Structure formats: C-alpha cells, structure tokens
Amino acid sequence: MSASEIADYGLLSDCASAALVSRNGSIDWWCPGRFDAPSVFGRLLDADAGHWTLCPVAASDRPAEREYVEDSLVLRTVHHSGDGAVAVTEGLVAEPGARGHELGRNSPMVLARVVEGLTGTVRMRCEYVPRPDYGLIVPYLHCRDGQVLADAGPLTLHLYSPVPLDCAHGRAYAEFDVSAGQVLGFHLASAPAYGPPPQRLDPAPALAETVEAWRVIRELHPYAGRYPELVRRSALVVQGLTYRPSGAVVAAVTMSLPARLGGTENYDYRYAWLRDFILTMRALWVTTCPEDTGRLFDWAGRSAGRTGDEPVPIMYGVTGERDLSEYSLDHLHGYAGSRPVRVGNDAWRQRQHDVPGVLIGAYLLRDELRPLSDESKALFAGLAEQATHWREPDAGMWEDRGPGRHYVASKAMCWGALDSAVKLAPIIGSHADPERWAAVRDEIRATLLRDGWNDRVGAYTGVIGSPELDASVLVMPGTGIVPATDPRMRATIEAIATNLMTDDGLVRRWPDDPAGFVACTFWLVECLAMAGETERAAALFERTAARANDLGLFAEQIDPRTGEHLGNTPLALSHVGLIGAAWRLTKPEFD
Template sequence: MSASPIADYGLLSDSASAALVSRNGSVDWWCPDRFDAPSVFGRLLDAEAGHWLLGPVAGSVRRTEREYVDDSLVLRTVHRTGDGEVAVTDGLLAEPGARGHELGQNSQMVLARVVEGLAGTVRMRCEYLPRPEYGLIVPYLHCRDGEIMAEAGPLILALHSPVPLTCTHGRAYAEFDVGAGQVLGFDLASAPAYGPPPRRLDPVPALAETVEAWRTIRDLHPYHGRYPELVRRSALVVQGLTYRPSGAVVAAATTSLPERLGGTDNYDYRYAWLRDFILTMRALWVTTCPEETGQLFGWAARSAGRSGDEPVPIMYGVTGERDLSEYSLDHLRGYADSRPVRVGNDAWGQRQHDVPGVLIGAHLLRDELGDLSEESKALLVGLAEQATHWREPDAGMWEERGPGRHYLASKALCWGALDSAVKLAPRLGARADPQRWAAARDEVRETVLRDGWNDRVGAYTGAIGSAELDASVLVLPATGMMPATDPRMRATIEAIATELSTDGLVRRWPDETAGFVACTFWLVECLAMAGETERAAALFERTAARANDLGLFAEQIDPRTGAHLGNTPLALSHVGLIGAAWRLTRPDFG
C-alpha cells in the first residue's frame, strides 16, 4: 500500500523528533533522534521504505474519528466497524516526569501505541516493517518473549508487543481480536547500536504522563485574543516542530512532499529558516511564550555567529549546522512518484537580503533588551552594514534557484533592518552609524516606491522591472515601510486578492496552481490593517476551515480539490494563522 493523502496524516512529536500517522493507523514517517535524522518508517516517500500499521483489518472500518488528547500531541483514533469499536492512542513519549519545557530532553526515543476495546469485538492487524536509513536497510528481526529486536546500521529498535507476532524477512505481523474493556499496549524504542540497550516503558501510564507534559505547556501559555482554540492548536504545532534542546523551529516535519503531484519541486524542510524567524518570534510572543522566544533568539544568535563581510546564511540545522548540502535518495520513488527525493537543502548557500532585517527586528521585538553584550553589538552592527548592500540582487523569499533579482520584499526587509538599526543605535556603541544607515534606509524606500510600482499592472510587483504579481509584497505593510491604507499598497492588496486568489486561497505568483496557506493569512492581515475587518475575518475563517480534521496545515492547498500539498505540517502556515488571528484582535499591532 502506498502513502495516504497528505491531509490524512496526524503529527506526533516529542519536541525532538516527529512521526506521521495516517487515518487508518499506519505510521508512515518517523525519524528517531531528531527531525532531520534518517527515517526508520518512510512509506510516506516509498511503499517499501517502512511503516507500522496498527488498526482494524482491511475493509472492516465504517467510520473513523480522531482528535488530540487534552491539548497534547498524543493522538486518539476511534474506528467503528460492523462488529464493534476500538480506539488506538499514539504518541512519542516524554521522559518520565517531564513537564512543560522539559519536553525534548529524552534519553531515548519511544513510540507508544495503546489499543482499547470500546464495544463489541474488533479484528485488528499489526504489521511492522522497520526500514532504517530511508529504507536502505532491511534489518534482522529477532523475536523472543514478546520483544522484537531489529539491529540495523547505527540503530537498535526494540518493539514490545502484547500479542504474538510472526517474523519473516524483516517483517512482523499478526491479527488479533480486541473486546470491550480490553487494553493492549505496544511500545517501540530506538537507541544507538553501540550504546546502552533501549529500556522498557509501560505505554499506558507513559502516554498519560506525556499528555500531562503537553498540558503543562498549554497552561504556561495563555492566549487572550480572537479564535483562541485555533490559535492554541497552531501554537501547539509550532511547539511540536521545536527542537527543544536548542530552541530551533523546523519548517516542517517532512522532506520532499511535492508542491505539485508528480513534480520536481520537492525539498527538505526539516531545518530552521531565519526568514521565518521574526514571524515565529511574534507568534510565540502572542501566545505568551517568553521562554521559547528567548531560547529561539539565543539559537539564532549562536547560529549566525560573528557577522563579517560574508552574508549570514538563511537557514541552519537544528543545532546550528551551516553546511546542509543537498543530495538525492534515488532509491525512493517519492510521494505520488514525485522525484527527486532530497535530503539537505542547497538554499543554505543562497543570499537573501531579508536575514539582517529578521535578526535586528527580533531584537526590537523582545522586551528584555537591557544592556547588550559586546558580541551582540558587533553582530547587530555587522547586520546593519550588510543591509546597506540592498542594491545587490538576491534569491528572494521563495528561494529561486537561478540568477538573482531585485525583489521588492527583500528591499523592504533591508529597509526594516536599517530602520531597526537606527532605533537601536544608542545601544550599539561607537561603531554604530545611524546617520548613514538612515540615509540608506530612506533611499531604499524611495527606490521601492519609485521603481517597484508598475503602472500597467496597477500594483507593486514582485521584482523591480517585473510585470508579475507576487504575494511576497504582502509583507510590505508589516515591515512598516508603508501602511496598508496607502493608495498604491491598497491597490496592490486588491490586485493580489483578485488576480492571485482562487476560491479564497492566495497563490504566490500567477503560474502557481495551489494556494500558499501563509500568503492567504498575510492577506488577512493586510485587509485588517487596511480597515476591512469583516472581510479579513471572513477570509480567516474560510482559510482556517481548510485545515485537516486535526487542525493541521501543509504548505499549500489545491483550491479545486481541497487537497493539501507540500511538506507537512508547515510551521509557517500555523505561524501565519496565529499572526492573522492576533491582527484581527489588534489591527494596530506592530
């Protein structure tokens, strides 16, 4: 069996790694240890790359419902068959006793699954095919006393099953009956091959402990604004995509899910982009997460290091790795035959002018600036100096893999960097040059207003000299360069709402077929800032309703079919929802 529709997957996370489980109970993606580690279940990208199915036998299910348990990322799925009802509860376990921000500090990775009979008797099937190293390895399975050890490459996987499993050719399987009131716990632990063996955890109380750990996260982060339930769910997704040991937020849990089925725009999003940094900081601030904003800021500052003449990289690994060189996994067919399947992302070497604005703006967003260290001062001055190179072309927000262009969004973010640097200058010491920075800032704005406007299109276009609309210019009001009520900006917003929208979903550019979720929420913000609150709220609610049944968004949505496309769940989509909800609460928010 191949992978399910992208919207059918639910996210499991322990704030260090992630797994995806389908509606029918198949774990088709899990990368133990950390988000960007090699998968041990990879059916998401190839039918032969491993999975763990635990659900009613094929053809017996009449209805399936699922939900997260008590604002956690522990997933409960209820299957109704002709013979009865059964629930399967899945989670990546927190360390015993962990609470709140202690999530992600695991000594080992454990995937727990608990089967509970609710009514009648349901015939169940368990099929376990571990395939480490993105499916390259078919491990030996050693079955004894309810434990199945898979030893392959750098990992040991230990599965404990309450029902006897038959092992053959790297596969373990069984069919069994579950009656009302019966509870069966399965747990799968991952550990390094040359370290201590995995230890056993009782999955039933361990899952309850994990729910409590997530609940304390919720209790630490009250939100006082519109659409609280939607915001809490999206905030939890962002928490789930946070690599807690460092504070980095990965763009998504997956690699190479296609923007177009059968296409080649399939990239690895299991890294942290500085482009998304300020938006994520704002989302965490809105949902009252001061510790997370501080940790995320510290990660970004350490990863960027000392700022010299070379531009700051646009993205990093979860512990600050810079070299994310890309390669293809040619043995994998790809999701819906969408090749290549990529690991790594060569965008790490691109130049993007938005990075200085992101980092300097983050300093202004934090309330507890206080006295800056000499290292921080040097970093901020260096970033401001990099922003003075705004005249040079770059790869743009969408990371075009061709010659650089003069993208308006990049210029606007350079303006934001210089404007923020001028405001911070009294704290930056003798190397600060606010007069020169202010002159460069004003020149950026003059250039964007003069050369970015296209009379024939009647809007600001994506790049200077271009006649093509681009949704990236929706960030201009948020930078402070111009208000959304400015007549030309207002005309641009309307042009994007008319020309780049299909059934309420905003495409990034005219040739794109699917709507980009984050851009649609940016349009909500622009409409709210322009004073069209009712229209903005209607678009927000229409967009929020396009999430899957668990409230998750992928990168894009096909407006014709409603199918989710691209990597999932995408942090930027959920950050966009949080930002739009808060803008509808506070249209004047900076």
C-alpha cells in the same frame, strides 16, 4: 500499499523528533532523535521504505474518528468494524517527570500505542516493517520474550508487543482479537546500536504522563485574542516543531513532499529558516511565555555567529549546522511519484536580503531589551552593514534557484533592518553608525516606492521592473516601510486579492503557482485588517482556517481543484500565519 493523502496524517512529536500517522492507523514517517535524522518509517516517500500499521483487519465504511487528547500531541483514533469499535491512543512519549518546556530536552525516543476495546470484539492486525536509513536497510528481526529486535545500521529498534508476532524477511506480523474493556500496550524504542538497550516502560501511563507534559505547556501560554481554539492548536503545532534542546523551530517535519504532484520541486524542510524567524518570534510572543522567544533568539544569534562580507546563511540545522548540502535518494520513488527525493537543501548557499531585517527586527519584539553582549553588538552592526548592500540582487523569499533578481520584498526587509538598527543604535554602542544607516534606509524607501511600483499593473510587483504580481509584497506593511492604508499599497492588496486568488479563495504566490499558499492567504488577512476592512479580513480568515485537516493541521499549499494539501507538512509558516492573522484581527495596530 502507498502513502495516504498528505491531509490524512496526524502529527506526533516529542519536541525533538516527529512521526506522522494516517487515519487508517499506519505510521508512515518517523525520524528518531532529531527532526532531520534518517527515517526508520518512510512509506510517505516510498511503499517499501517502512511503516508500522495497527488497525482492524476488516475495513469499515464508517471512517475513523480522531482527536488530540486534552490539547496535547497525543492522538486518539476510534476505529470501527462490523464487530465493534476500538480506540488507539498513540504518541512520542515524554521523558519521565517532564513538564512544560522540559519536554524534548532529553527525549527517550519511544513511540507508544495503546489499543482499547470499546464495543464488541474486533480483529486487529499489527504489521511492523522497519526500514532504517531512508529505507536503505532491511534489518534482521529477532522475535523473543515479547520483543522484536531490529538490528542493522547505527540504530537498534526494540518493539515490545503484548501479542506474539511472526518475523520473516524484515517484517513482523500478528492478528489478534480485542474485546470491550481490554487494553493492550505496544511501544517501540530507538537506541544507538552500540549503546545500552532502552528501558522498558508501561505504554498507558507513559502516554498519560506525556499528556500532562503538554497540558502544562498550554497552561503556561494563555491567549486572550480572537479565535482562541484555532490559535491554541496552531501554537501547539509550533511547539511540536520546536527542537527543544536548542530552541530552533523547523519549517516542517517532512522532506520532499511536492507542491505539484509528480513535480520536481520537492525539498527538505526539516531545518530552521531565518526568513521565518521574525514571524515565528511574533507568534511565540503572542501565544507563549518569554522563555520560548528567548531561546529561539539565542539559537539564531549563536547559529549566525560572526558576520563578515559573506551573507548570513538563510537556514541552519536544528543545532546550528550550516552545511546542509543537498543530495538525492534515487532508490525512493517519491510521494505520488514525485522525484527526486532530496535530503538537505542547497538554499543554504543563497543570498537573501531579508535575513538581516529578520534578526534585528526580532530583537525589538522581545518583552524587554536585555543588554547585548559585545558579540551581539558586533553581530547587529554586521547585519546592518549587510543590509547596506541592498542594491545587489538576491534569490528572494521563494528561493528561486536561477540568477538573482531585485525583489521588492527583499529590499523592503533591508529597509526594516536599517530602521531597526537605527532604533537600536544606543544599545549597539560604538559599533553603530546610525547616521549612515539612516541615510541608506531613506534611500531604499524612496527607490522602492518609486521603482517597485508598476503603473501598468497598478501595484507593487514582485521584482523591480517586472509586471508580475507576487504575494511576497504583502509583508511590506508589516515592515513599516508603507502602511496598508497608503493608496498604492491598498491598490496592491486589491490586485493580489483579485488576480492571485484561486477559485477556492486562497492566495497564490505568483500567477503560475500551482496551488494556494496558506501563509500568503493569512498575510492578506493581516493586510486587510490593517487597511480597516476587518469584516472582510475575518471572513477570509475563517474560510482559510476551515481548510485545515480534521486535526487542525496545515501543509504548505492547497490544490484549488481537489482541495488536497500539498507540500511539506505540517508547515510552521502556515500555522504562524494563522496566529499572526488572528492577533491582527484582535489588535489591528499590532506590529
């Protein structure tokens, strides 16, 4: 059996790692301990890379119904068969007693699944096929005392089952009946191979505790704007993509899911991008308490460290790792045959001019400007100096792997970096050079508004001197370099809405982009709202929000022909885009 469609997966998270479970009850992705750890279930990328299925034996014409329990990331799925119905409630459990922001700081690395008979008697099957290290390891399975021990490589996996399982050839299997009112709990614990075994727990109370931990997070994060239910769901997803020990927010929990089926642009997104940082900070500011924004900001500053002549890396591992060198897993066939399957991401080596603006601008979003340490003052001054190199080409927002080019959005972010640095000069102190920074800032604006505009196209284009439209320029009004109401910016917004919009109403990044990009569509919503077209913006917002899957999750892109989600999932930038657009519709003047 192959992987399900990308939109068919639900997210489970303990704010340290994540699992994906399909509607038919198969956990096809889990990387215990850290988002970027090797998978133990990887059927998402290869039929033989591991899974854990728990579902009725007999298929039903009636699709399963699922929802998250009380605004948590604990999932409840109701399966139907000709003989009755069962519910499976599952999640990555919280550490005992954790509440709110304590969730994930010391994850027990336990995946719990509780089967409850609702009506009749349903024949169920449990198929457990662990394949650690991205499917490279076929472990020995030992079945004894209600436990299946998978022993191979750096981890041991302990599956505690209320029904006996037959073990053979790295696979454990059982069929069993569940009657109305009957409750059976399974749980799978991961532990280091050379450490103590994990403690056994009771799955049902553990999941109830986990729901309570998530409930406290929601109570800490009131939201008083438009579309509150949609915003709260996206905020919960962003929380689920947060590596709580450090505060980093990963771009997605998956790797190598393709933007084009069968294509080769399949990248590992289980890291934290500074490019997305200011948008994520803004989303957290809108929907969460200051602790989240503070921890994320502190993580970014610590990860960036001391700046020099070399550009600040655009991305990091969840605890600040810089070297994210890329390699291919040639033994995996890839999602829908999309190869290569990549681990790591060589974009960490790229120069992107937006990074300084992202870091300095994010500081201005904080509720209060706390005093900067000497190290932070030097960091901000160094970032401002890097922005003065705006005339150099870079890889751009979409991380083109060819020669550097002069991207309009990148230079707009250099303007934003210097504009923010000038405002912060009194706080930066002796490290600051506000007069020179202001002069370079003004030079960038004059150059960009002159040379970034293409008379033949009638719009600001993606690259200076190029006739090709690019949705990245939709970030320009948000930087402050040009308002959305400016006639040229207004013409650019219309050109993008006319020429980059797919037939199903999503915005492509560029004309040959294979699918609509969810975040870019929400950026267009913001631009329309800032331009005063609130009703048009709201209609586009609602059409786009309706493209989420049944659990409110977005991948990176959506195929305009099939409506299928494409790219890594769930994508933080898509959900951050929804939050930003909803808040912009609430407060058009927000920046």
